[in-house]
Amino acid sequence: MVEGIVSLVFEWSALELLTDTPGTSGQLRAAPEDFRVEEVPAYLPSGEGEHLYLLVEKRGHTTAQVVRELSAQLGVRDRDVGVAGLKDRHAVTTQWLSLPARYEARLSRFALTGVRILETRRHSNKLGLGHLRGNRFVIRVRNAAGTADQAAATLALLRARGVPNYFGPQRFGLRGLNAEEGLKVLRGESRLRDPRVRRLLTTSVQSLVFNRFLSLRLARGLFDRLLVGDMAKKHDTGGVFLVEDAAAESPRAQRGEVSATGTLFGKKVKPLTRDAGELEREALSTFGLTPELFASRRGDRRLTRVFLEDAEVRPEEDGYTVALTLPKGSFATSVLRELMKTEVDVAEENPEERDQEETA
Known part of the structure; x- marks a missing residue:
């Protein structure tokens, strides 16, 4: 490793916390039922159309595994099965899938342990990735100190202040190593050929840089403030604008009306400029990277902060249950880490075994 350049391995300890309150510690995912996720759809199927929507509950499977089994058992091409989001394996999750309605008669032959089809309904279009509003989580924390x-x-x-919109360890794979292999893919040095795995690995490099950018903002008191050159997003309308006067716009950020965005580098998104651009270049240089390295990616902008909906804590005999709703693409582990002050959900599977949100 070049002297002064930080490792590409994901570590929670490298990322600033927002809160300085005592952590509860505790155990997650003692059983799949301890981590429940219910997809909040962007829309419900209309009841008419050439596509069949399935409301699926799964336990102990990734979304990709369920899609593969549906395809194999019903004779549907993988690409004809629509999903809005990708859900954890070590959880009980509920989400909509879609397939061409002509396969409806074959559904009776589908069987997979841990998977139930709760409802079917017709709609006019295939379900697309990102066609969801968010996810509702109900998570049990056991053995809390x-x-x-x-x-x-x-x-x-x-x-009150919002949640740092970090990418969680699910994005970075076993021992947080996905970004190291992702960098090899970006440099043309990887022998991996599966396009889906290559895409997920390169996404982890984008995510690592974003996390660093966000952590620098927290460290410098910029979590709910803006810099000249920021591309800020309005929480009510989704509109994005260039910050020309940080002093004038920062009060809006402190009221929770707008938040800064970070760059998921790629050919379709421009890097930040001026003061915000300096901070972004610092995040890149931490890992010895440049924007040009991401030319094979599409790119996007991501909010540095999200707000909780319907959030509450319920006491349990040996800990507590936390329930909350987050917008799509956000990780509940970022919330749990603030509550528990531990290395939440580290050391997970490789990218072929664990689903990840693809946002860029």
Whole structure:
């Protein structure tokens, strides 16, 4: 490794926390039922059309595994099965899938342990990636050293100020190593041929740079403030604008009306400029990277902060349950890390075994 350049391995400890309240510690995912995720759709199927929507509950499977089994058992091409989002394996999750309605008669032959089809309904178009509003989480924290009241106090701060929109360890694979292989893909040095795996690995490099950019903002008191050159996003309308006067716009950020965005580098998105651009270049240089390296990616902008909906903590005999709704593409582990102050969900599977949100 070049002297002064930080490792590409994901570590929570390298990322700034927003809250300084006591952590509860505790255990997650003692059983799949301890981590429940319900997709919040952008729209419900109309009841008419050439596509059949399936409301699927799964336990112990990734979304990709369910899609592969549907395809194999019903004779549907993988690309004809639509999904809005990708859900965890070690959880009980509910989401909509779609397939051409002509396969409806074959559904009776589908069987997969841990998977139930709860409802079917017709719609006019295929379900597309990103066609969801968010996800509702109900998560059990067991064997907590801290109290539910402590968790509730931290959650109250997050409700007021927002949550750092970090990419969680799910994005970075076993021992957080995906970005190292992703860099090889970007440089043309990888022997991997599966296009889906290559895409997920390169996405992890984008995500690592974004996390660093966001962490620098927290470290310098810029979580709810803006810099000249920021591309800020309005939370009510989704409109994005260039910040020319940081002093004038920062009060809007402190009121939660707007937030800065970070760059997921690629050919379709321009890097930040001026003061914000300097911070972004610092994040890149931490890993010895440049924007040009991401020319094979499409690119996007991502909010540095998201706000919780319907968030609450309920005490349990040996810990607590936290329930909350997050917008699409955001990770509940970013919230849990603030509550627990531990290395939440580290050391997960490789990218072929774990689903990841693809946002760029």
